[in-house]
Amino acid sequence: MLTQVATSSSSRHAPAGGRSTTSDTGGFLASINLIGAKMPFARNEEIYGEGEEAEYAYKVLSGAVRVYKILNDGRRQISAFYLAGDIFGLEPGGEHSFSADAVIDSEVLVVKRATLMSLTSKDVGAAQQLWSLTARDLQQMQDHVVLLVKSARERIASFLLQMGSRIAGNEIEIPMSRQDIADYLGLTIETVSRMLTQLENSAAIALPASRRIVIRNKSALTRLNS
Amino acid sequence: MLTQVATSSSSRHAPAGGRSTTSDTGGFLASINLIGAKMPFARNEEIYGEGEEAEYAYKVLSGAVRVYKILNDGRRQISAFYLAGDIFGLEPGGEHSFSADAVIDSEVLVVKRATLMSLTSKDVGAAQQLWSLTARDLQQMQDHVVLLVKSARERIASFLLQMGSRIAGNEIEIPMSRQDIADYLGLTIETVSRMLTQLENSAAIALPASRRIVIRNKSALTRLNS
DNA sequence: CGGAATATTGATCAAGATCAAAGCGAGTGG
């Protein structure tokens, strides 16, 4: 069940504010950083909603973003988390088929899609980068499909390894709540909690705090990972 | 459990045979049809395997293809079916992360990836088509993620509607077995069978033959579809 | 310190998996 409620349902956001200063190599990514406008989003604030016109593309500067859909029975399925450095919102269709909001207070770089598209129509390298970005997303989504047919323990193990590889160090500071994890893995918070304690009892992980996870025995997790 | 065993494990296939004659509009798709070589694949014959170098891209001319991964416990998860007209195998990485084989005897157009890539580096329109093709795949994969967290009955309903929209007429002739459907939906063959009989008993569908499905009450299925 | 949100733990329930046995249909050979 969805317990997380957006604290802000203020009208949609158009980019406003200063230019970004971060730099990257490569035409496309560099352009995003140059063209984009940095915008702050508060925890649970909506970035875009399902059915809205897909006018912008986004890059996470800090914080975390979840992309999800609300099913008609009220459950929320999170299809992906985007962390610092990740680009999201690139959909070729006119409108978003999913919603996106901030998991925690975040900074997001916002770029007009039309700008990117005109860029790709001139710069072949940019077009190819755009493609490989989308293809990487596709691959992750395929992996997520595979994840969703595994057992609860395996899903948790996969999630932890995934987070471990995306966040430096083997003490992981996760930005998301148990509800977020549950909605991402297609489980309930109770099952997520139970599996985490199980893994802690079997000495595979340690939980110094609810959003702080230490991977003690990576190979044990990998074994579960299928 | 995987009961389907590849009847042929002959060495990988390089394109051989005549040119295609089908035509399409648009630079990229047109090129596939012109450049590609038509190849037949027998039922259950492998088109490519996980870990192999991704040297070709493919377009289904007739028949059906499944793209899947075998989990380490032996289960098979099918991430997508490709039917006549669909393009698959477009992965930017060097090697395939999934396997693909023919669901039934099929004809597939095979194109060297390098050829396509050089095409996209010259033709901006082609590059954009390639992107929108991949993005469409991404969207379908996102929808598949959402499907996998629904109940068994809902998954079957979604599957039937999906097939109904992809195959003309409301009497659907499906190329895949119950095992294929089960592995696609993350269910067992028994559950698939039971849900189909349930839907038949509730007059939502008719089953004149096991691979022939008539949608009698589309709105009933849509209601289940969430 | 108090109160709300978040997380853990326990008891029970239900959906779907598993185990087991027929049933059916197409192709083969007598």
Place this chain on the structure above:
DNA sequence: CCACTCGCTTTGATCTTGATCAATATTCCG
């Protein structure tokens, strides 16, 4: 043409995993 087989599908009985319901625990903030 019929009997037999093989692969696929259906149906039934039981078991298991994870959901649900319920009660604390903990953490985070004002």
